Amino acid sequence: METLKVIRLGCVGLGGRGQSQMREMMSVPGVTVAACCDKHLDRAEAAAKSAAALQEEPPAVYTNYKELLARTDIDAILCCSTWITHARIAIDSMRAGKDVAIEVGGAASVEECWRMVRASEETGKVCMLLENCCYDRKEMALFRMVREGLFGEIVHLEGGYRHDLREEICYGRENRHGRLPNFIARNGELYPTHQLGPIAKMIGINRGNRFLTLCSLASKSRGLRVFVQKREGAEYHLANTRFNCGDVVSTTITCANGETIHLTHDCSLPRPYSRAYMIEGTNGIFQEAPFGNAIYLEDNSPPDTGWDHTWERFEDTYLPRYEHPLWDRYRAQGIHAGGHGGMDFLVCSAFIRALQTGTPPPIDVYDTAAWMVITCLSEQSVAMGGAPVPIPDFTNGAWIEREPFARTAFCLEDICEECFCN
């Protein structure tokens, strides 16, 4: 057995999500939670107590993250605060000499994304968005299939965060939930990274490709008001709230290599959950669909029997055949079956392994900035009636010659030899 470097972690932002991500981090070998911080003391204490039950050392407790950052015995920060504080805390963490992993969410300004990038470049510290959907079993198998050329040249991709969150937005699991003020105040693609992260990896964004522009258009906002009035009546404190965020926000991104990516943010209407993936290339298509994920590949699918091509079921044939090696190993080990089907554990594990081995993180600060910035750019475009806005190149031209996709990214370094990434 190798001797693992111990990573002493400070956790900042310990609502429901923060506490579950802290526990995922603790299930990765070599992690000790050294400190817990939340602006609400009760949360920080609850998290510290829960951590103390799993390790020898009881974590210190803070309500001011800057005090936590001043400690010299902490290697890395897990940041699960509200959406609009992620970047600021990440920047302060790196400037304090700590690597940082941040929970997903969009950026509030282009400038904070640049500051994250410069902080990472100037300090050499890791800044990794914990985009768990990059580590979902289906997405990783699809990533492998794209990499192995099964779809031919990729031309168009779609994804969405289509999730009925009306109850979580209007009530929250706790009173201090962060979504509500964002849906009241902002209008745009508030939550782009679940769908965009895996897509960006597939088409080598920041490694031979980059996002160029986006256009965003928002529907009217009706879902949340109808929901609260129906559920609570006209007297409820939110019954006449004006929610600025359109129920469905449609965003189309163009890329340097000619691909288009269509994203849909759709969280305030009654509908079953979907990340609404579609991958289209010169050899075929994958589509996430209500009654099973569908695939058609011209060179692979059975010959047409009717007037048209026939969908195959992705899970029946392709998923087992193109299982990503990381998932092969993960399933073989049969452990750490954590949040969201295991992808939370895998993304936390990838962050910790990068720190332990000193290898580049699979999701780096350029990815983090490029994915998060979509939110504030989308707001700008919506505000201008869908006008195209440029997406910054946070690599400052380095994308042109950075190693092609997947060479260093999106797999755990120690299985590179056995997987498709070489």
Add this chain to the structure above:
Amino acid sequence: METLKVIRLGCVGLGGRGQSQMREMMSVPGVTVAACCDKHLDRAEAAAKSAAALQEEPPAVYTNYKELLARTDIDAILCCSTWITHARIAIDSMRAGKDVAIEVGGAASVEECWRMVRASEETGKVCMLLENCCYDRKEMALFRMVREGLFGEIVHLEGGYRHDLREEICYGRENRHGRLPNFIARNGELYPTHQLGPIAKMIGINRGNRFLTLCSLASKSRGLRVFVQKREGAEYHLANTRFNCGDVVSTTITCANGETIHLTHDCSLPRPYSRAYMIEGTNGIFQEAPFGNAIYLEDNSPPDTGWDHTWERFEDTYLPRYEHPLWDRYRAQGIHAGGHGGMDFLVCSAFIRALQTGTPPPIDVYDTAAWMVITCLSEQSVAMGGAPVPIPDFTNGAWIEREPFARTAFCLEDICEECFCN
């Protein structure tokens, strides 16, 4: 039995589609084909011969449609010429005192749409786009469900023409097929009306609502070149053709009442056929999907059993329950099962019935112009990198007070009393 007014029809443009639509028209009671015209004499003669076998009078044959229009014994024109000649022939037909039905396709300029509108207004003649998908069984049941409020307030809709036409584009069913030059020369939403027509009817476009703006973005163009090179090798005459049309063109339309409509044109990649409908309202969603059409309606679907809402199968429950009366009658009669599952007959029948009864056509010149104009506006937006472009109000403000949706449109007048349209 009522005595039907005989409609003497002149058919202009008699390729494969023109000939099949001519036969659909002839299966409507009271129709006589008086003349057949195609710039290729062999086609006009073939159509006339085929018509002569079904009626007593042998149709006259023309190669110049203006000679056909000069006849005084013709009531109406069926125009199935190439896409870019539809509007011109429709305008000339109305100016010559004939009602006109035109096969689907997009417009080449905003100006020709205005000229269609003015020609209809000034002559009092009908100009009806034969948008057969408005008469599809599924679309009509959905229209009824929208009208009856099952989806709540409609917020967002999607549709596509996602149809692998590579073979038809590159070879055509005959050498004189019209698609190829359009895919070589143009870049935009070339074929919007199949999906947009039914959607426009659902949300009352031109009757209390209207299209405001659109943004269109195009992916790179790869599908057709890869197809011809793979199929025919490097020496084939199209092997190095540069196709201007992006493989996937994404268009988002905004409406006066706040709805967004997302359209996808996707005809040059290998994929199963889909019109990709989605309807989202404050009470639920319909989605056309690979393994069956899916629906979830908060007030109607069974209660959730897991962590999320559950899709129902549209065909199992909703389609039979919300069958449109027109389809009820059509199925009961069990006749005229013509092209595309019957919708070709129904749309031709609707045109002829409007002329016979003197009632407004269910798809009028304002609908025709508003749906067709999307093509040239999309080309403009693509050319400007997705910049929003305004969509003309062809009603010149009349949409504000025109009768609300479905009162006069989208059903045959003689079943209005028994259906949901009143």
